[in-house]
Amino acid sequence: MAVPPSKVALPxxxxxxxxxxxVSDSTGLLxxxxxxxxxxxxxxxxxxTCKALIDAGLPATNVADVIGFPEILGGRVKTLHPxxxxxxxxxxxxxxxxxxxxxxxxxxxxxxxVNLYPFEKTIASTEDYATAVENIDIGGPAMTRAAAKNHxxxxxxxDPADYASVLEALDANGGATPLAFRKRLAAKAxxxxxxxxxxxxxxxxxxxxxxxxxxxxxxxxxxxxxxYGENPxxxxxxxxxxxxxxxxxxxxxxxxxxxxxxxxxxxxAAFELVAEFDPAETAAVAIIKHANPCGVATGASLAEAxxxxxxxDPVSAFGGIVALNRTxxxxxxxxxxEIFTEVIIAPDATEEAIAIVAAKKNLRLLVTGGLxxxxxxxxxxxxxxxxxxxxxxxxxxxxxxxxxxxTKRVPTDAELDDLLFAFRVAKHVKSNAIVYVKDGATVGVxxxxxxxxxxxxxxxxxxADAARTAGLPETLAKGSVVASDAFxxxxxxxxxxxxxxxxxxxxxxxxxxxxxxxxxxxxxxLAMVFTGMRxxxx
Numbered sequence: 001m002a003v004p005p006s007k008v009a010l011p012x013x014x015x016x017x018x019x020x021x022x023v024s025d026s027t028g029l030l031x032x033x034x035x036x037x038x039x040x041x042x043x044x045x046x047x048x049t050c051k052a053l054i055d056a057g058l059p060a061t062n063v064a065d066v067i068g069f070p071e072i073l074g075g076r077v078k079t080l081h082p083x084x085x086x087x088x089x090x091x092x093x094x095x096x097x098x099x100x101x102x103x104x105x106x107x108x109x110x111x112x113x114v115n116l117y118p119f120e121k122t123i124a125s126t127e128d129y130a131t132a133v134e135n136i137d138i139g140g141p142a143m144t145r146a147a148a149k150n151h152x153x154x155x156x157x158x159d160p161a162d163y164a165s166v167l168e169a170l171d172a173n174g175g176a177t178p179l180a181f182r183k184r185l186a187a188k189a190x191x192x193x194x195x196x197x198x199x200x201x202x203x204x205x206x207x208x209x210x211x212x213x214x215x216x217x218x219x220x221x222x223x224x225x226x227x228y229g230e231n232p233x234x235x236x237x238x239x240x241x242x243x244x245x246x247x248x249x250x251x252x253x254x255x256x257x258x259x260x261x262x263x264x265x266x267x268x269a270a271f272e273l274v275a276e277f278d279p280a281e282t283a284a285v286a287i288i289k290h291a292n293p294c295g296v297a298t299g300a301s302l303a304e305a306x307x308x309x310x311x312x313d314p315v316s317a318f319g320g321i322v323a324l325n326r327t328x329x330x331x332x333x334x335x336x337x338e339i340f341t342e343v344i345i346a347p348d349a350t351e352e353a354i355a356i357v358a359a360k361k362n363l364r365l366l367v368t369g370g371l372x373x374x375x376x377x378x379x380x381x382x383x384x385x386x387x388x389x390x391x392x393x394x395x396x397x398x399x400x401x402x403x404x405x406x407t408k409r410v411p412t413d414a415e416l417d418d419l420l421f422a423f424r425v426a427k428h429v430k431s432n433a434i435v436y437v438k439d440g441a442t443v444g445v446x447x448x449x450x451x452x453x454x455x456x457x458x459x460x461x462x463x464a465d466a467a468r469t470a471g472l473p474e475t476l477a478k479g480s481v482v483a484s485d486a487f488x489x490x491x492x493x494x495x496x497x498x499x500x501x502x503x504x505x506x507x508x509x510x511x512x513x514x515x516x517x518x519x520x521x522x523x524x525x526l527a528m529v530f531t532g533m534r535x536x537x538x
Contacts, residue, residue: 006094008094014155015110016155018108018110020045020088020109021046022112022114022143029049030056030058032113032160036111037059041110043060043061050063063084066083067084080139083107085142087101087108089150108153109154111156111177114144114156115158115160116141116192117136119132119203120242125244136200137196141197144193148187151185152182156186157189191219194217195221197219202216211392218241222238223240224237238259238261238264250369251367252367253365255361262290265291266291267321269321270323271372273293274324277325282300283302284296284299285322285325286309287313287317287321291430293429293442293445294313294317296309297440297442302328302331303334309441312445313465317339318340322345323344324347325347326346327346328350328365329350330350333352337359344365344366346366347369398420403506404509405529406529407521407526407527409522415527418437418439426485426535427535429448432446432448432454432486433445433485435482435483436459436463436476437483438480443477443480444463453492456493460475463476463477464476464477464500474501477500481504482497482502483505483506485534491513491519494528505527506531507528508532
């Protein structure tokens with residue numbers, strides 16, 4: 001049964017006379033507290049926060065003195081007291097509340113500045129269970145929610161970035177805060193505690209290896225408001241979840257205009273793909289358009305890898321995203337800027353490369369400080385009407401030892417290397433996915449078709465088109481290998497690849513017609529291996 005509302009009207013303006021501080025992030029604290037003091041606001045604060053205020057010469061009262069009880073249990077209990085929560089939750093113009101507050105010596109708080117124990121940062125830097133638990137805040141969220149609920153009388157500030165707006169509101173309203181402003185602060189406060197609790201609950205699910213907890217929530221902090229979403233009529237914003245995974249959400253943008261919604265989506269896809277290739281072993285470049293690779297290659301240098309990747313589909317690469325697995329150098333930068341490119345993302349960039357890219361003022365250059373771990377566990381989330389689909393990140397990686405040769409002809413060592421390369425790329429291509437590879441580079445990609453045969457046909461056409469563009473006499477698919485993200489349900493897709501010039505196939509296997517497909521491969525003289533692992537990407 002719902003609690004009935006109070007029958008008293010909320011005041012439009014609330015004069016600010018008393019403020020409560022309890023912060024773990026002291027950014028801007030002293031300047032804000034000093035500005036409030038100069039405006040005649042009395043300051044109350046918890047232990048370490050109070051000490052910081054007093055050390056700065058500000059007259060602050062310790063919470064322990066307000067409640068007549070010291071902080072106990074190592075600081076776990078310091079604000080959970082009626083003289084604190086009564087001051088937060090009391091409805092000042094309700095006669096019964098006012099009488100009870102007076103009877104028990106409870107004075108109201110007009111502002112609460114709280115930021116929570118750094119739980120998200122803690123779990124990002126340590127795996128120690130006890131340390132994580134100790135950094136779960138209890139009093140902070142309790143005060144935040146209490147103040148936010150009673151926003152008719154209390155301004156709740158959970159973000160130091162809002163300190164300035166509080167002072168502006170006070171100056172514009174004769175030392176009081178308007179109701180609309182307090183509502184906005186309350187909404188932000190509830191969003192903060194929701195994101196905080198989501199981080200805690202998801203951490204528990206992870207450490208307890210609970211794949212499907214009874215309740216699941218996700219939270220994030222606003223990174224930026226976008227000009228629009230996937231299309232101009234859609235509003236959009238970008239949020240960071242706090243996961244410490246090198247990529248677009250943690251990158252530093254060195255230059256270029258604001259990233260768009262589609263830029264971010266495509267850049268993430270590009271960087272996750274290029275991270276499949278160990279920079280200690282080889283340079284790798286991925287060129288992405290509309291979240292699908294139009295060229296991926298490895299090479300002795302980034303410049304060589306870029307040339308090989310670009311050759312796969314130079315038409316689609318125009319206006320694409322370029323991801324690199326090593327520090328962007330001048331040689332690679334010179335080549336990349338020769339055509340219109342939306343974004344370059346790399347672990348780092350040399351000063352010379354940065355200067356070269358700077359000549360293209362709209363080209364975004366992002367550096368991440370590292371590569372994401374392609375085999376690391378994590379979650380992906382997709383919305384559906386009225387729900388969320390949550391699953392593990394596809395961290396599956398097939399090694400040479402996992403392959404099962406199912407044909408009479410055994411692939412050569414060179415073919416095996418290309419087969420593994422092709423299957424890694426296919427993992428990042430929208431299903432149905434077909435990827436042709438030769439000499440460590442894609443030479444044809446078919447993506448997102450309803451029929452696997454259609455994907456095979458498109459990939460073969462791309463290989464032929466690329467050869468014509470390069471002035472070569474025969475298709476790039478001649479002598480290539482082919483990867484399929486899922487099994488061939490019939491032999492037709494496999495035969496299309498053979499007709500295009502492929503010599504070896506890698507696929508998961510598992511079709512009811514595997515024997516038929518294997519027989520067709522043998523008849524065509526193809527080598528084929530099964531991985532036992534599917535990589536659908538919808």
